[in-house]
Amino acid sequence: MTEQENKKVEYQVLARKYRPQGFEDLIGQDALVRTLKNAIETGRIAHAFMLTGIRGVGKTTTARIIAKALNYTGADGKAGPTTGNTDDCDVCHAIAEGNHPDVIEMDAASHTGVDDMRDLIDGVRYAPASARYKIYIIDEVHMLSKNAFNALLKTLEEPPAHVKFIFATTEIRKIPVTVLSRCQRFDLRRIDFDVLKQHYKKICQKEGASFDEEAIDMITRAADGSVRDGLSILDQAIALGNGEVNSAIVTSMLGLSDVTKMLDIFEAIMGGKTEISLALFGEVYANGVDPAQAIETLLDLTHMMTKAKVLKDKANMVELAAGDIQRGRDMAAKLSMPSLNRAWQILTKGLTEVKTATHPFKAAEMVLIRLIYAADMPDPSDLLKKIESGAIANTETAQQTVSTSNGGGAQLKMVAQGNGGNVQAHVQPTVQPVQQEAVAFSSLEELHNYLKPREVLLAGEIYEYAHPVLFKKGHIELAVSDGIREGFFNRLSKALKQHSGQSFMVVPSDDRRKPTLAVIEAQSIANALAEAAEQPDIKKVLSLFPGSKVAEILYDDKE
Incomplete structure (x- = not known):
């Protein structure tokens, strides 16, 4: 095998x-590192650790580092636990390669x-074969069954001195509190944007790959705080660009939308420019951007603009390219808070619609149109202020109706006349709602029949599970x-x-002595079948077919 072929075989992905x-x-986990170092150096080592955090932040990696630190013996085989370099230790090399018999890694799934x-x-129960401690690393520990957790409790509370447990999970809420109370918990945080960005730039330099800042920004945003996710994307980008990582490659590879182009779309939408907005969105879609991802980008921009509106110059606009940051700040200053809130609500609901639609692009266009017309609407509070101050001076009549509920059934209608801004108030009577006939229930069957055409699922629950206890005016008492x-x-x-x-007043009760409607009907059917089986003609038929029984009674529709 040639040297080149050897290199291909031995290639490792960047994450490994x-x-x-x-x-x-370890990057971005300063509190964790400091705590563990101090514990090892002072000998205050817990018997069980619980590492939790999102995928790709270093839970399993940290578990292996702890295992190496505790089992470190040095080059001469006599050194004790360390927080420093472990490269000169044969035991640590075996642990890093995952083949040491005293460090057992289990996948709880x-x-x-x-x-x-x-x-x-x-x-x-058995002592370690060659290491100082026998260490059990259980990944995705939340996947263990309830009985498995219970079986582990006693050992976890009082393990032998030579045993350490290290658990890793992404779903800490699924871990029983009885297990958590026996472990020393560490929460591995998402890696900060700037820290992660610098990490990826260093790796590009080590790999000899050229890159531009915008491409690394895109990869870092896509990683969302996960080192491994970003390294997987970076690995793919280096391969796709043949050693060059640029924004065009990353955009194409991830199906990302051009943020500058999406900023153009956002500006057109908030300005009420329908034709321009849809044309730009069509271009983005034609370039291969997923409609749902485009809506998510608009959501990110809305969130960023809202924060910029509140925090002013302190807002971190990492979503934008360097040349667009000032433009983004200017845009945020012009937009009102109500319009940004409306945009967020419409886009949030629209994202669900786009993800579930048969035609995502058409659904996304409908979301944008809805947003454009909502953005064009005046803010009601500002409009009222203008009407009251006489600031409206159009040649046409501007009309705004404000409804008030004052208990008297009247509606206040304010009309602002053009050119003079004259405000006239008219109180218009409204039609009182027709009083509905009083409804009362004296039995469970009446309640079921009333709800069946109106709330079929609720009526089904009443039929199947409800036991009648007490019915009187405005009061229903049921057991279930x-x-x-x-x-x-x-x-x-x-x-x-x-x-x-x-x-x-619907009151729960524990009195289940009276049967449910389902039980009553089942009993009625059973009685009818038993009565039918006693008919002389039916008895003769049943006697001709031993083991047969009356299964169902069918009635003639004419009867």
Whole structure:
């Protein structure tokens, strides 16, 4: 095999090649590093660690670094635990390669059961073969079953002195509190944008790859605080650009929208320019940008503009290229807070629509049109101020209606006349709503029949699970069987209020002596079948077919 072929075989992806090997290599986790270093140096080493954080921030890597630090023996095999360099230790080399017998790495996703925990507990009793500590690293520990966690509790509380547990998880809320209380917890934070950006630039330099700032910014934003995610993107970009990482390659590779172009679209939308907005959006779509991703970019811009509106020059506008930052600040200063809030709400709802639509591009266009017309709407509070001050002086009549609920059924209508700004107020009577007929229920069947055409799902729950207890005017008391959806009584009260216009006190009870409608009907059918089976003609038929029974009674529609 040639040397070139050897290099191809031995190639490692960047995420593995530049995996931290010591505490000094960990980036963005200063509090974690300082705590662990102090604990090791002073001998205050916990028997169990819980590492939590998003994917790609270094949980498993930190677990291996801890394992190496605790089992460090130095070149002569006599050194104790260290927080420094471990390159001269054979034990540490074996741990880094993942083949040391005393450092056992388990994937909880594939070892979820009690039997797996029993095997682990059995192994805990035995002393380490060659290392100082026997260390169990369990990744994605939240995947363990409840019984597996319970089986581990006693050992986790009082493990042998030679055993250490290191758990890693992305779902800390799924870990039982009984397990958390037995561990020393460390939360690995997302890596800051600037720290991550510098890290990727250093790796590009080590790899001999040229890059531009905008491309690294794009990769860092896409990484969203995850070192591994960004390294995977960077690895792909270097390969795609044949050693060159530029913004065009990254944009094409990730299907990202050109932020400058999206800023043009955002400016056109907030200015109410429909034709320009749709034309620019069509260009972006033609360049291969996913419509949902474009809406997400507009959401990012809305968020950035809102922060710039509040924080002024202190706002960090990392989403924009260097040449667009001042333009973004100027745009934020011109936009009103209500218009930005409307834009956020419309885009947030629109993103869900685009992701679920059969034709995402058309759905995205509809979202933009909705946003354009909403952005063109005047702010109601500003309009009222202008009307009251006489500032409106158009040649045509400007009319704004403000409804007030004063309990008397009247509507206040304010009309601003052109050229003079004269304000006239007219009180117009409104039609009082027709009073609905009072609704009352004396039985569970009446309640079910009332809701069946109006709230079919709720009526189904009443039929299947509700036990009648007490019915009187404005008061309903029910007991429910296990299996009913949460919030039943609240949903029932709201539905009755909505459809009848009356308030009912719906009270839960534990009295299940009276049967549900489903049980009553089932019993009625069973009685009818038993009665039918006793008919002489039916008895003769049943006797001709041993083991047969009456299954169903069908009635003639003419009867």
